[in-house]
Amino acid sequence: MFPTEPAAVNNGFGALLKNRGFMLLWIGQLVSQLADKVFFLMLVDLVVDKNSIYLPPLGVGKESMYPILMVAFTIPAVLFGSAGGVFVDRIPKKLIMVGSDILRGLLVIGLAFLPRNFHILLLITFGVSTITQFFAPAEQAAIPLLVRREGLIAANALFTSTMMGALIVGFLLGDPLLSLAETGIAKEYGPELVVALLYLFSAVIMLPIHFREKKSASEAQGDRIDLWADFKEGLRYLKKNRLVLNAMLQTTVLYCVFAALMVLALPLAEKFGLQGKQSGRFIAAVGIGIVIGAGILGHLGDKTHHKPLPLMGFLGMALILALVPFTNSQGIAIGFCVLLGVSGSLIGVPMQTLIQQQTPPIMHGKVFGFQNHAVNIALSAPLAITGWLNQEFGLRIVLIAMSLVVAVVGVWTWRNTRNVLQDVL
Template sequence: MMQPSNLNTNFLPSPNCNSIHRCKDSSARQSPDISYVYQVSQENTTSSSGSQVDRGVSGSIPRHNSQDIIEDSTATTSVDNEPEELGFLPVLKNRNFLALWSGQVFSQLADKVYLVLMIAIISSRFQASNQSISGWVSAIMMAFTIPAVLFGSVAGVFVDRWSKKAVLVVTNLLRGGLVLAIPVLLWMTQDWNAVGSLPTGFAILLALSFLVSTLTQFFAPAEQAAIPLIVERRHLLSANSLYTTTMMALVVVGFAVGEPLLAIADAVTMQFGSEIGKELVVGGSYAIAGCLLMLLKTGEKERRFEQESPHVWQDLRDGFQYLGKNHRIRTALIQLVILFSIFAALAVLAVRMAEVIPGLKSSQFGFLLAAGGVGIAAGATLLGQYGQRFAAIQLSLYGSMGIAGCLIGLAIFTENLLLVLLLITLLGGFASLVAIPMQTAIQKETSPEMRGKIFGLQNNVINIALTLPLALAGVAETFIGLQAVFLSLAAAAIAGGILTWYICRTET
């Protein structure tokens, strides 16, 4: 689809236009013919400009009149004559991004500790003394996965129609309320008969997990769509780097401190004769995130749609057609799917690696995965500081080649603990060179009125893609061996990098 005429949408700079300073004059000469109007918030940008948005695929994308205004910082192409600030500093000066970022910290911390909470409740209430907990935990994980597959794309359609701020606030407050309701619901149903073969209390946990995950499907695309609304286009790479660094840090922190944190909370509430500390920590984190996000100002104006029910399936078709027309978004999405598939397979293969490495047990595979998280966080930090100097396609190609090299190294040095830890750490760093520029490219290239649909489709496709490696990696390792699987993943990484480079070079 044709992009707004006054937007510099190329995430691969052309030889004659390497920076926004050199392109601004030519882009500013375009005269706006407005069908959508994007008004730039003075809090986030220093100038504003009208933009023309393509009328959509066969006229099927919802149209608004000129009174429907969305403030969007990505519409800005002109910049001050002052030297441009790079790195994290200009992003951290943005009060709206700080509100979104702080909300992300509490929300994602609650997401990570939620599973620890479920395991704690299961082990204390439902697991028999001689019974494995794996079956109980697998059921909870299934309750989380199903909404991602069913509602990921549909949620994005509604996010486009609703206020991003409202979605972020309401989903966090509702998730907090559901978690805080767990002790009450378990107490009320403790004497109820089993639902089929399941204890009633566990059936309630499954239902609540399903609802929490469903709300998360709305929260995720709204969060991604809000970032380009509050961050200037030239700072999106730094914002996404900080976002990714925080996410990976919370993965490590959440799983590492989750159990002792919940134990301390229970010990505190026990002094008052109650054991609701665990639920207060998780539910309270969601609630705090919702309150912090109330401070967010996305600059969205009220959008007046015709009084009709949402055309969900038509909007989904619009999203797929938009992907079909925009090769850069589609290519970036393919790269992300390949990357997440590799990491999903690595999560399964890490168990086998821990089993064959001398001095490690299979239950200690988390140390190997933590090394990857450290690498991603380190790579994202460096990328946020210095990544603006490079084209996104260069970073993606270098990252793909680096990932392939690390996977080949893992195939060779499978039983050497120090080299395996080093290679997985490097693999995480190279992965950040692919994930962050590609996510930034999707944000830059997607028109504001299509972001919810595209990010919803992205979450849905990635969640579906993750299930295949999780199911097939272990089987493939059994039949063809660990080394052969790593080499196959390396080939996939190389193919993804070359495909992205080729498509973007031929279209630029």
């Protein structure tokens, strides 16, 4: 199942750096994530900027164009999150990841040669988001094929930290990168060219990766793909395997909290007299905390075995969420956000590792497809209701309520799976 990997006593980052296949996957997904962030900013630039050449269609106001694009970007995540995982179990993972990057690159570069019509932009956005639903589960299913079981904690720590790093760096460098692209020789389609090249570069990086998958698509389950039957098979597996289901629940709750914080960062900034655009510093602080926590876990590797990491993470998050609304110092609030990110890494990294360890290779795609679907919903639902809750009840009440929910979920999931988790974590 596993490729030849340099033997190492240290199962932390040191062993991973010597694993060529994993490093190519890591660098490739990092470039792909940067492309995702820059694509997101490019959409803002194309329809929100006052000099935008995309005119609103009849009956649609200019201020509604961006929200409509975000709906087009979100719908595939909700509709196709699980379906992508079904194909991951039947089609070579390398083909899915490389092919997804190439297709997204071609779709984005196509914008430069198609009429500047909002409906076309809407279709391209929908297409890019749909293809992404295949890339994400394939990426997660690929990690256990390249890394030995004892190295998965470090591998997931590295992926988690770079995911947040890409989020921070992508939004930090995306704007100047797009501005630079608009001043070059191909300034009329410079932004599209930059995003497309990032996707294509990611595909080139991952081309040399060799996966030793247990069976090919045709050998494993036949040529015919029955999405509904595979969906039910994945659901039955999760119902039988409470450990994986609980781990997925915990990661879903974690993403719910982070999504709600993206909305609450604005009233939190207003509390300290900051402008709305400065609210990003609180989100960035959470990201930095996740990077720090994931780095620590990755460095320690198997030394964290038998430690109640997820319970510590949930209780830490609950305590911090309860303390944040009572602080009057911006510096202390940012420090709390960093600690919130560290606590979140104690949940996300070990739970993702557990899902990879406990799921048989033949079920990887279905399980990671379900997880991708759950996470997409977890990111979307809080964005829809958190703002309303803040207006109705205020920032302090909402954060305290979140604290109680997080504590209850953490204690409940730990009590349900404590005996088994102590053996596998």
